[in-house]
Amino acid sequence: MRSSETELKGLMIAALSGDERAYRELLGRVTRLLRGYYKNRLVQATRGAADAEDLVQETLMALHARRDTYDPAQPFTPWLYAIARYKLIDHYRRTPGHRANVPIDDVADIVAHDDQSSSESSLDLDRLLDELPSKFRTAIRRVKLEGLSVAETAAREGLSESAVKVNVHRGMKALATLIARGRKS
């Protein structure tokens, strides 16, 4: 199933205003696009596709943490593609022994591959969470993993709702940075 620019853009705009279902749907589609894109690129660069799923997840995390940089007046696919390409170049740079060789290609490229195979990365979420400051870790566990509402979490942790929101937001950003940095070594 191919996703059109119009569909993706519509889902993204809904997601920006907090539509959970639209976002879940969008990330599902984006995952398949990214997986196809990275496998294709890594094979072309004769690196093997083993790192593809790590890159998919790192990109999803970065996309999530910086989703407010999407300008609804602009098309969605180039935005997604720019992040994907940025993360790929970064990956090439930190993997020694290979020259970064990222061909300049058009946006059509990312929608050309759609890979539905389900996969697992080498990232360990629990270990990553352990590296976060405890207030971020707790907020993410309650709100994002256990699915408790912000209000419930606030009551349980003795915090204001806005403090919980801020902790989740900053924690997710820190997590994205951690994944990007962690994969460097």
Add this chain to the structure above:
Amino acid sequence: MRTDDLVNMLSTNLDAVDWRGISRRILGGAALGAILALVVMMLLFGARTDVFDLRAWIFVGIKFAFAGAIIGLSLAYLLRIARPSGEKRVSLTLIALPFVLAFVVLAVSLAMAPPADWRTMIFGQHWLLCITCIPLNAIFPFAAIVFVMRQFGAPTHLAQAGALAGLAGGSISAVVYALHCTDDSLAFVALWYGLTIGLCAVVGALLGPRLLHW
């Protein structure tokens, strides 16, 4: 970690976000940096002594117009380049235009004057102060913009993003310096203002990949 689990985690209890925030913050950062540069400039050197003279404001106006055009352009482009794929909507030709114009002004004003005057036209009284003050004071707006970009932006062309931050910093600093500067020859403004602002952009481009990585 399974990718499905990650998607699940990311979309659970999704928060609404303000996509205009990054633009607002960049402009806020630039304004804050400008105020800092202004305060430092006024405390250290003060305004030109004839600041209340209407004639002086003609020259200040010329300097404002030159540096102001670059401020406007670089800020407009910064708002674009702060977002992924924004570099596609940045025109390097348009950015080069004020500098080409400055070069033409320099060439024409020198050509029209007798060579004996060139020295005074070019070096004025305080060219050294000019080329020191503008880059140094540019650090405030540059740092403020870089801070905002690091925290909230997602540029995908780091050298260009750094260059634009440098350009904004340099031109903001030039406007501030114009309040003090009494070297009013067109050749002086075109050469030293143009060079120092250009230098800030080059330094920004070199620092960009290091400072703006995310």
